[in-house]
Amino acid sequence: MIPIGLMFHHFRDGGRHLAGQGAISADQFDALLDAYADRILCAREWRERRLRGDLTSGEICLTFDDGLLCQYDVALPVLQARGLTAFWFPYTGPLAGAPDRLEIYRYFRTLCFPDVDAFYAAFDGFWNGTRWRRRILKGLSDFNPGNYLSEYPFYSEGDRKFRFIRDRILGREAFAEVMDSLIDTYPFDPAQARRNLWMDRRQLRALHEDGHIVGLHSHTHPTRITDQPFDEQKWEIDTNAEWLEKTTGDAPDCIAYPCGDYDGRLLAYLDARGIRIGFQSRLNDASDPMEVPRLDHVLAMDSLNETSIAKGP
Ligand SMILES: [Zn+2]
Known part of the structure; x- marks a missing residue:
């Protein structure tokens, strides 16, 4: 059995941390850990044994992407009660006062709309009245929801269309x-959102000191890092590494590729920087330690409701 990671993003608590798409509660998290209990290792043990090629029975590790405060507030106490440690992969833009807009947008969507489809409807209605209308309509003529992001089966057609417009038609700036123009039409405070969204340096340092592993995830979290000029890719990695080392006192030696995106050139650069373990964002049968497959917690939750959980991938 190939060793994999379980991948977590959003948690909810009925208060400060909202119940957005895919967000799970402490109780749901606890039940998921129960289901995998005999296979979960602490992060440092998992890392050492993965590097030795010594994980032969499908032992898994827990991973938390994006440095989200909801993970620290909701998931960490559950881990502590079980004596478990995990991998944490923060992007560091928010620490430097440059928060990721995508996360702010997600928060806006959760706070201001009853569900994600209501947001997609508002988004579609809005761009129709902007200068991007023709470009989007033209781009959508090439969109086939059956082919786009088909490796992520849990995305709805609306999710795929939204991501296609965002990543393939408009790109980051547009x-x-x-x-930002859409947000201006709602009573929403991005600064308040920022304070609720990300861990600070003190919290990241505490994780490191408690035996967790804090690794790379880029500085600004591009959705397709390998589309960027290589100098910018290196800047993403180097800046992220500097912030983490400044925060924890140790140079990171693991990475979770932002949005699961990497290629041979990026791998060679990471290798030269001493990065030893890399995590993908999906399951496959890759066996290299720089391409560790991960099971998204959304899929893990689904299989929890079926009977196949013990089998794993
Ligand atoms: Zn991420």
Whole structure:
């Protein structure tokens, strides 16, 4: 059995941390850990044994992407009660005062709309009245929801269309222009959102000191890092590494690729920087320690409701 990671993003608590798409509660998290209990290792043990090629029975590790405060507030106490440690992969833009807009947008969507489809409807209605209308309509003529992001089976057709417009038609800057104008039409405070969204340096340092592993996830979290000029890719990695080392006192030696995106050139650069373990964002049968497959917690939750959980991938 190939060793994999379980991948977590959003948690909810009925208060400060909202119940957005895919967000799970402490109780749901606890039940998921129960289901995998005999296979979960602490992060440092998992890392050492993975590097030795010594994980032969499908032992898994727990991973938390994006440095989200909801993970620290909701998931960490559950881990502590079980004596478990995990991998944490924060992007560091928010620490430097440059928060990721995508996360702010997600928060906006959760706070201001009853569900994600209501947001998609508002988004579609809004861009129709912007200068990007023709470009989007033209781009959508090439969109086939059956082919786009088909490796992520849990995305709805609306999810796929939204991501196609965001990543393939508009790109980062134009998408931000559309979203920021949309947000301006709602009573929403991005600064308040920022304070609720990300861990600070003190919290990241505490994780490291408690035996967790804090690794790379880029500085600004590009959705397709390998589309960027290589100098910018290196800057993403180097800046992220500097912030983490400044925060924990140790140079990181693991990475979770932002949005699961990497290629041979990026791998060679990471290797030269001493990065030893890399995590993908999906399951496959890759066996290299720089391409560790991960099971998204959304899929893990689904299989929890079926009977196949003990089998794993
Ligand atoms: Zn991420």
